[in-house]
Each structure stands twice: as structure tokens, then as C-alpha cells.
Amino acid sequence: MTTPDSITIRRPDDWHVHLRDGALLAGVAPHTARQFARAIVMPNLSPPMTDVAGVSAYRERIMAALPAGTDFTPLMTLYLTDHTDPDEVERGHSAGVFVAAKLYPAHATTGSAHGVTDVANIMPVLARMEKIGMPLLIHGEVTDNHVDIFDREAVFIERTLIPLVKALPGLRVVFEHVTTSEAVQFVESAGANLAATITPQHLHINRNAMLVGGIRPHAYCLPVAKREHHRLALRKAATSGSAQFFLGTDSAPHAKHLKEAACGCAGIFNAPFALESYIRVFEEEGALDKFEGFASEHGPRFYRLPLNEGTVTLERAPVTVPDEIDVGETMVVPFHAGETLGWRFRP
Ligand SMILES: NC(=O)N[C@@H](CC(=O)O)C(=O)O
Numbered sequence: 045m046t047t048p049d050s051i052t053i054r055r056p057d058d059w060h061v062h063l064r065d066g067a068l069l070a071g072v073a074p075h076t077a078r079q080f081a082r083a084i085v086m087p088n089l090s091p092p093m094t095d096v097a098g099v100s101a102y103r104e105r106i107m108a109a110l111p112a113g114t115d116f117t118p119l120m121t122l123y124l125t126d127h128t129d130p131d132e133v134e135r136g137h138s139a140g141v142f143v144a145a146k147l148y149p150a151h152a153t154t155g156s157a158h159g160v161t162d163v164a165n166i167m168p169v170l171a172r173m174e175k176i177g178m179p180l181l182i183h184g185e186v187t188d189n190h191v192d193i194f195d196r197e198a199v200f201i202e203r204t205l206i207p208l209v210k211a212l213p214g215l216r217v218v219f220e221h222v223t224t225s226e227a228v229q230f231v232e233s234a235g236a237n238l239a240a241t242i243t244p245q246h247l248h249i250n251r252n253a254m255l256v257g258g259i260r261p262h263a264y265c266l267p268v269a270k271r272e273h274h275r276l277a278l279r280k281a282a283t284s285g286s287a288q289f290f291l292g293t294d295s296a297p298h299a300k301h302l303k304e305a306a307c308g309c310a311g312i313f314n315a316p317f318a319l320e321s322y323i324r325v326f327e328e329e330g331a332l333d334k335f336e337g338f339a340s341e342h343g344p345r346f347y348r349l350p351l352n353e354g355t356v357t358l359e360r361a362p363v364t365v366p367d368e369i370d371v372g373e374t375m376v377v378p379f380h381a382g383e384t385l386g387w388r389f390r391p
């Protein structure tokens with residue numbers, strides 16, 4: 045229901061999030077569990093989550109880190125390496141331990157050192173995933189030193205995605221955190237087996253936010269924010285009503301001192317005000333009626349999971365995002381730090 049003062053939607057899910065582990069987990073996970081019924085939890089821990097036992101134990105740690113009575117379901121993922129065994133993938137999927145597997149090109153992003161060096165190495169795994177209907181989630185950037193960092197997503201489409209989709213047309217693929225008009229066009233032209241997640245930061249900022257007036261590490265994530273015309277293409281895709289685009293925050297907290305450093309970490313912590321951030325985009329685009337599809341319907345349909353029961357409400361009210369958030373052991377600077385957003389989340 046949408047009124048001028050509030051909007052109530054089916055409970056949403058976050059289809060791409062980093063909940064971290066160890067000392068950070070208990071400070072980070074409740075922010076996601078407060079807003080979302082379910083979340084696709086990324087496996088790029090140290091060491092990465094590469095087998096059934098590891099993913100299963102991580103799931104237990106997540107549940108143990110949440111306050112008692114929290115109604116939240118982590119949807120776990122497997123981290124693919126050059127050595128992943130197709131039988132292990134199928135075993136974990138049929139046991140319900142992981143719902144999807146994640147392809148990180150080696151050295152593309154945070155925690156990807158053990159990723160895949162060449163997609164050719166995992167073709168038997170991907171063929172098995174196609175057969176059992178298990179989604180493949182992709183960080184879509186090439187890592188070639190000769191390719192400019194702002195072009196790495198577009199080049200990945202040409203070099204890797206197009207051949208992959210051609211070789212395995214039945215494989216269901218989520219192109220994660222898309223940042224370019226090329227990615228939007230590719231997804232739209234690829235058909236129903238392809239979908240994409242879009243983060244709040246890539247809807248709000250272009251690369252100027254990171255580089256004008258000084259270097260701003262808290263606007264740095266991967267894939268890096270691009271030119272304005274790309275941001276506009278992403279806003280159009282997210283608010284279009286197309287079932288191929290859905291919510292995935294890519295909330296990726298790093299300690300403040302690790303971002304404000306000579307070599308700062310990639311990742312933006314947006315979980316605490318994720319829905320407030322997204323809804324502002326839908327409002328600005330005159331597309332509040334498309335918000336529920338993006339946040340609560342397109343994702344579960346692609347993953348072939350039931351839609352959530354229950355609702356959440358966002359009401360118009362000024363909400364100021366704190367400069368820093370204590371996640372237990374350390375402080376993290378959230379996305380929109382110090383800004384006032386126009387909506388308040390009500391569970
Ligand atoms: N998005 C990021 O900039 N960082 C993510 C990794 C990722 O999703 O690529 C992280 O784990 O920190």
C-alpha cells in the first residue's frame with residue numbers, strides 16, 4: 045500500500061551481502077536481519093567457504109550471532125575455486141546447505157585470492173550446476189592488468205559472460221552488483237536465465253563521489269562506481285519493473301582505519317539504512333510502485349523460492365545516518381554517513 049506518507053511492501057530480501065565472521069559477525073549481521081527476511085550470504089571469508097562442512101558451520105555461526113528470536117534465514121553460497129569438485133557442489137545443493145555458488149575471478153576483489161583463474165577450469169562444475177538448476181553468482185570483472193579498472197566489467201561481458209551463456213544456455217546466472225550500461229543491456233538481451241543485482245551505492249553515486257575534492261575511501265567499492273550515464277542506466281533498470289533486476293546491497297563492511305589507509309579496502313557498509321537508501325531512488329524516479337517488485341518479488345522468483353509472508357513499512361520522516369557505526373570490535377563508516385534520508389524503516 046502506498047500513501048503520501050508511507051509505503052508498505054511484502055518483506056524484502058537482500059540477494060547479495062557480506063556478513064563477515066569472527067568478531068565482526070555479531071555487530072554486522074543484525075543490521076541485515078533487521079530489514080530483510082533472507083539474504084544471500086557471500087562466501088569470501090578468510091579462508092573461503094569451499095565445502096559443505098565449512099558453509100554449514102558458517103551458517104550456524106550466523107544464527108548464533110543473531111539476537112534470540114530473530115526471524116532471518118541466511119541463504120548460503122559456495123566459493124568456487126579451480127579445484128571445486130562437481131560432486132561436492134551437488135551434494136551441498138541437494139542437502140540444502142547452499143543455494144548457489146559464487147565465481148570470483150582470482151584477485152578481482154576483496155577475498156578473491158583463491159578464486160577461479162580461468163572459467164575453463166570449472167566447466168564441469170558449471171555444467172553440473174546447469175543440470176541441477178543451481179544458480180551461479182558472478183563478480184563480473186576481468187583482472188587483466190592491461191584493462192583499465194573502469195572497463196573491467198564491460199570487458200568481462202565480452203570475454204567471459206557471452207561465451208559462457210552460449211556454452212551453457214540453461215545455466216541460471218546472477219550478474220552481481222552491475223555498474224555499467226553495458227551490463228544492463230547484456231542482461232536485458234540475455235533472456236530469463238540471466239538476472240542482476242544492483243546496489244544502493246551504484247544507484248546514488250558516480251565516480252565523482254570518490255574523486256572530486258579529495259579522495260574519499262568510503263565511496264570506494266568494487267566494481268568501482270562509473271560515469272554518470274552508467275548510473276542513470278542502472279536507475280532506469282532498477283525502477284523499470286523488469287524481473288531481471290533485483291535488490292542486492294553488497295553491504296561490505298571494513299574497519300574505518302582499513303579504508304582510510306594508503307591502500308584502502310574495497311567495500312561499502314550500507315546494511316543499516318539499505319531500504320531507506322533504495323526507496324529514495326524509487327521516489328526520485330517516480331517509481332514507488334515498482335519498489336516492491338525489486339525488493340521482494342523478482343529475487344525469490346529467480347531463485348525459485350517462495351515470496352515472504354508479512355510486510356515492512358517505510359514512512360516519511362527525516363532519518364540522519366550516523367558518522368560511524370560500532371560493529372563491536374571496530375567502527376565502520378556507513379554509506380550516507382552524516383546525510384539525512386527522507387524515509388524511516390518500520391519492521
Ligand atoms: N564490493 C566490494 O567492494 N567488496 C566486497 C567484495 C565484493 O563484493 O566484490 C567485500 O567483501 O569487501
Ligand SMILES: [Zn+2]
Pocket residue numbers: 153183220221266267
Ligand atoms: Zn563482488
Ligand SMILES: [Zn+2]
Pocket residue numbers: 060061062086294295296
Ligand atoms: Zn559483494
